Amino acid sequence: EIDMASQKRRPLSRLLEQLLRNLEKRDHHQFFAWPVNDNFAPNYSNIIKRPMDFSTIKQKIDENGYKSLNCFISDFKLMCNNAMKYNKPGTVYHKAARRLLHSGLKQLTPQKLRPLGDMLT
Numbered sequence: 163e164i165d166m167a168s169q170k171r172r173p174l175s176r177l178l179e180q181l182l183r184n185l186e187k188r189d190h191h192q193f194f195a196w197p198v199n200d201n202f203a204p205n206y207s208n209i210i211k212r213p214m215d216f217s218t219i220k221q222k223i224d225e226n227g228y229k230s231l232n233c234f235i236s237d238f239k240l241m242c243n244n245a246m247k248y249n250k251p252g253t254v255y256h257k258a259a260r261r262l263l264h265s266g267l268k269q270l271t272p273q274k275l276r277p278l279g280d281m282l283t
């Protein structure tokens with residue numbers, strides 16, 4: 163159980179929570195909200211060695227599992243790239259992943275992050 167007080171003290175966690183909310187709202191169909199289930203995606207766990215989804219990222223933030231912004235961005239990219247690896251181009255999932263990756267990364271550029279970064283120092 164993560165006490166709120168320590169959460170307040172951790173500026174990185176607060177920044178990552180904010181960035182995560184911003185990324186999640188771009189996933190309109192919630193295809194990335196939960197781990198992909200092998201029952202709906204045949205052979206998924208054999209093809210995708212490191213599954214990732216927004217709920218797992220959220221849990222990792224709460225457990226203070228990200229030591230840097232770059233580690234958070236890496237998991238976001240992993241999640242999108244998994245979907246572009248498993249799902250064929252042209253599928254709704256591949257297109258959603260490509261779109262999420264590009265629109266998400268635009269929010270994670272230094273220009274966009276600098277004002278938030280000042281909050282960290």
Ligand SMILES: COc1ccc(OC)c(-c2cc(C(C)=O)n3cccnc23)c1
Nearest residue numbers: 192193194195196197198202203245255
């Ligand atoms: C159709 O409704 C849902 C609901 C939740 C999903 O993943 C959390 C998915 C889903 C998400 C994915 C991904 C992200 O590869 N996927 C691949 C094959 C079959 N289903 C999915 C689809």
